[in-house]
Amino acid sequence: MRSFLFIFFLLASACGGKSYDTKVNSPDAKNEISFSINEQGALFYSISHKGKQVIKPSVLGFQLKKYSLKDGFEVVKTTQEEDNSKWKTIWGERETVQDHYRQVTIKLRQKKTGILLNISGRAYNDGVAFRYEFPSQEKLNKFTIMDELTSFDFAGDYKAWWNFADYDNYEKVYYHSPISQIGDTVNFERRVGKEERADMCNTPLTMEIADDLLISIHEANLVDYAGMNLLNTHDGIKLKAKLTPWRNGDLVRTKAPMHTPWRTIQIAEKAGDLIESTMILNLNPPSAIKNSDWIHTSKYIGLWWEMHTGRSSWAEKRQFGKKLPASRPHGATTKNAKYYIDFAAKHGIKDVLIEGWTKGWDDMEPDWKGYGIFDWETPATDFDLDEVTKYAAGKGVRMMAYHETISDVDHYEPKMDQLYRDAYNKGIRVIKVGYTGDVNYNSTVPGSYAQHHHGQYMVRHYRKMIQTAAKNKIMIINHEPIKFTGEQRTYPNLLAREGVRGGEYNAWSKGNSPEHGVILPFTRILGGPIDYTVGYFEVMLPEISWAKFEPRIRSTVAKQLAYFITMYSPIPMAADLPKFYERDLEAFQFIKDVATNWSESKVLHAKIGDYLTMVRKERGTNDWYLGSITDENARNLTINLDFLTKGIKYQATIYADGENNDWKTKPYKVDVIKKEVTAADQLNIKLAAGGGQAIQFKAIENAK
Incomplete structure (x- = not known):
C-alpha cells in the first residue's frame, strides 16, 4: 500500500x-x-x-x-x-x-x-x-x-x-x-x-x-x-x-x-569500499556467452620487456625508418620464442606473448603509424608460426599472439573473424590487440586519420572485436582501448584492458612514481582489470637511446610481488626477463604460486596515494594471498588475520622488504619467512619506502 x-x-x-x-x-x-x-x-x-x-x-x-x-x-x-x-x-x-x-x-x-x-x-x-x-x-x-x-x-x-x-x-x-x-x-x-x-x-x-x-x-x-x-x-x-x-x-x-x-x-x-564496490559490474547485462567453459584466467610472460628496454626490436631490419643496430636484433625469432616457452614450461606459466612475429614492422612510420602494412598472418622471415605453436603445445604451453593494428581499423576489422578462427585452430587462446597511432591514418592522404579512440566509432569497433573473439573462443587483452565500464560481466572473454600509464613508462620516460601504483586501484581499476605489467626483479634498467631520463623502476622487488594482489588482473604478466627471475628463484616462487581467480577480496588498509593492503581468497580453495604496498614513505602496519578460515591452520610464506630496503638505494633484497598462523593471530608488517609485502597463506590442516 x-x-x-x-x-x-x-x-x-x-x-x-x-x-x-x-x-x-x-x-x-x-x-x-x-x-x-x-x-x-x-x-x-x-x-x-x-x-x-x-x-x-x-x-x-x-x-x-x-x-x-x-x-x-x-x-x-x-x-x-x-x-x-x-x-x-x-x-x-x-x-x-x-x-x-x-x-x-x-x-x-x-x-x-x-x-x-x-x-x-x-x-x-x-x-x-x-x-x-x-x-x-x-x-x-x-x-x-x-x-x-x-x-x-x-x-x-x-x-x-x-x-x-x-x-x-x-x-x-x-x-x-x-x-x-x-x-x-x-x-x-x-x-x-x-x-x-x-x-x-x-x-x-x-x-x-x-x-x-x-x-x-x-x-x-x-x-x-x-x-x-x-x-x-x-x-x-x-x-x-x-x-x-x-x-x-x-x-x-x-x-x-x-x-x-x-x-x-x-x-x-572508507577508501577500500570503493575497491570492493560491485555497482559498475551490476549495471552491465549478464554474460552473453552461453557456454563459457573455454574462458579461464592465467599468468603469462613474453618478449615485451626486452623490446621496451632496447634489447631487441619488434622489426626485423628497420624500425621507424631507421636501420636497427646489431645490439637491437629482431626479438620474435623462432629460437627466442622457444627460449621463453621453455622457461614458461619449467615454471608452470600457461601463456607466452610473442610480439613482432608478423611482417609489416619494417614498414612502420614514426609515431607508430601505418596503413595497410600488416595482414596479421604472414610471419616474419625468421619466425616459424607452425613450429612455435606446435613446440609450445608439446610443452603444455600456449603462444599468445600479438596483433598491433596501429589503429588501422579499415583493414583489421574485416579480417578479425578469419584471424581469430585461424588462431584458435593453431592452439592460440589469447590475443593481445593493440591500437597505437591515429585511427585509420594514411600518410598519402593529408588529414586522413578519421576518428578518436574514445569516440563512438571506436566504441563500436572495440565491442565488435570482443564479440568476434567470443564467437571464435578467443580471449582478449586490449591495449590503447576504450576504458573499462564493467563490460567484462557481459563478455568475460575480455580479460584485461591497458588504458593506463603502465610499466613501459619506466623504460622510456621519467617513470611512474612510487605513489602511482597506490592511486590506480582507486581510479582506473574501478572500471575493470588493467594490463599493467608487474613483477620486475631488475629495477635498474640498461641505458636506452630514446630515454630522456634515467630509466629505472621506482619500487622495491617486494612491492612488485605485492602488485599481483593490489593491481588486479585475471591475466597478469610477469613482465621481466627470465634471466632476472632465475637470479632469485626463491622470490619468484610467489609469482609461480599466486592465484589469478578469487572467491573473496577484502581491503584491510587503504589511503589513496599512500598505502593499500588487500587480501584475496583463491577460488576453490581455503588459501589466501595478501599484498601490501606504500608510496615513497616507509610504513609499519598491523594485520589482523581474522579473514582466514576459522579452525584451519595456515603456513604463511612472507615475502618482505629486506632490512634497510628502499626503492632508491636498496631495492632488491626480499626476505622469505615462513611461519604457522591461524585466524586468531596478528602480523606486523614493515614496508620500505616505495616498498611492499606479499604473503601466501596456505591451508595445511585443521587447527586443534
Whole structure:
C-alpha cells in the first residue's frame, strides 16, 4: 500500500503544472538520488549520503542536432521497483555478487515537440547511477546528439585524483588537487594536432569529501555511445559531461529506442569500499556467452620487456625508418620464442606473448603509424608460426599472439573473424590487440586519420572485436582501448584492458612514481582489470637511446610481488626477463604460486596515494594471498588475520622488504619467512619506502 500511495503522490504533483520532485533511496537508506523539474520544465538531479548533500541540483538533458531537450518537459508517469538477486562470476575478485538496488523511472514528454525521454535512477548501498532512455517514437527514428548537458555541481571543493583527458589516450600521470583546480595545477603540453584540453579529466574521477566519505564518478555499460570526459566549467565547483566527438563534431549518431551508458557515482565511507564496490559490474547485462567453459584466467610472460628496454626490436631490419643496430636484433625469432616457452614450461606459466612475429614492422612510420602494412598472418622471415605453436603445445604451453593494428581499423576489422578462427585452430587462446597511432591514418592522404579512440566509432569497433573473439573462443587483452565500464560481466572473454600509464613508462620516460601504483586501484581499476605489467626483479634498467631520463623502476622487488594482489588482473604478466627471475628463484616462487581467480577480496588498509593492503581468497580453495604496498614513505602496519578460515591452520610464506630496503638505494633484497598462523593471530608488517609485502597463506590442516 505504501508504494501505491507514493506513486499516486508523484503523479498528482506532476499534474499540477508547476514543479516536480521524486527520489529513491538505497536498500540501507544511506544513499539517495533525487530528481526534480522546475517551473520551466528543466530537469535536475542531486545526490545525498546519510542526509548530507554531495552533489547539488545539477542539469540533465541534451542538445540534439534538430532539437533542444533542455526544458519544457512534463511527467507522463513515474514508477519505482526493487531488485535483490545474486549472480555468479566466471572469473573475478569474488565468486558471487549481490545485485540489490531500488530504482525510479520517470517518463517524460517535451510539450513543444512531443519528444519522449525517460530517466532512470538506481540507488545501491555502494553508490547511485542514472541514465537516459529514448523510447521508440516517430520523430527520433534517427538523430544526432550534439551535447549531453549532464553536469556534476558539487556541494564542496573536494580533494580529487585526476588525470588530463584527451580523446585518444589514458596514459597519463595522476594529480591531486581540489576539483576547482582541475587543469590549473600543472603545466600542460598540448600534443601537436591533438584535441586536448588542460581543463578536462578522465573518469573514473575519485574524490575525498571527508575522512569518512569518498565518491568516484565514472560510467557503466558503454555501448554504441561516446566515451565521457569531465570538463571543468570554472563556474562554481562544477564539472560537465564532455563526450568524445566524431571528427565532424557529432557526438553520438543513433536512433530510438536507445539508452545511454549509466552515469555512476560510487559512494564509500572508507577508501577500500570503493575497491570492493560491485555497482559498475551490476549495471552491465549478464554474460552473453552461453557456454563459457573455454574462458579461464592465467599468468603469462613474453618478449615485451626486452623490446621496451632496447634489447631487441619488434622489426626485423628497420624500425621507424631507421636501420636497427646489431645490439637491437629482431626479438620474435623462432629460437627466442622457444627460449621463453621453455622457461614458461619449467615454471608452470600457461601463456607466452610473442610480439613482432608478423611482417609489416619494417614498414612502420614514426609515431607508430601505418596503413595497410600488416595482414596479421604472414610471419616474419625468421619466425616459424607452425613450429612455435606446435613446440609450445608439446610443452603444455600456449603462444599468445600479438596483433598491433596501429589503429588501422579499415583493414583489421574485416579480417578479425578469419584471424581469430585461424588462431584458435593453431592452439592460440589469447590475443593481445593493440591500437597505437591515429585511427585509420594514411600518410598519402593529408588529414586522413578519421576518428578518436574514445569516440563512438571506436566504441563500436572495440565491442565488435570482443564479440568476434567470443564467437571464435578467443580471449582478449586490449591495449590503447576504450576504458573499462564493467563490460567484462557481459563478455568475460575480455580479460584485461591497458588504458593506463603502465610499466613501459619506466623504460622510456621519467617513470611512474612510487605513489602511482597506490592511486590506480582507486581510479582506473574501478572500471575493470588493467594490463599493467608487474613483477620486475631488475629495477635498474640498461641505458636506452630514446630515454630522456634515467630509466629505472621506482619500487622495491617486494612491492612488485605485492602488485599481483593490489593491481588486479585475471591475466597478469610477469613482465621481466627470465634471466632476472632465475637470479632469485626463491622470490619468484610467489609469482609461480599466486592465484589469478578469487572467491573473496577484502581491503584491510587503504589511503589513496599512500598505502593499500588487500587480501584475496583463491577460488576453490581455503588459501589466501595478501599484498601490501606504500608510496615513497616507509610504513609499519598491523594485520589482523581474522579473514582466514576459522579452525584451519595456515603456513604463511612472507615475502618482505629486506632490512634497510628502499626503492632508491636498496631495492632488491626480499626476505622469505615462513611461519604457522591461524585466524586468531596478528602480523606486523614493515614496508620500505616505495616498498611492499606479499604473503601466501596456505591451508595445511585443521587447527586443534
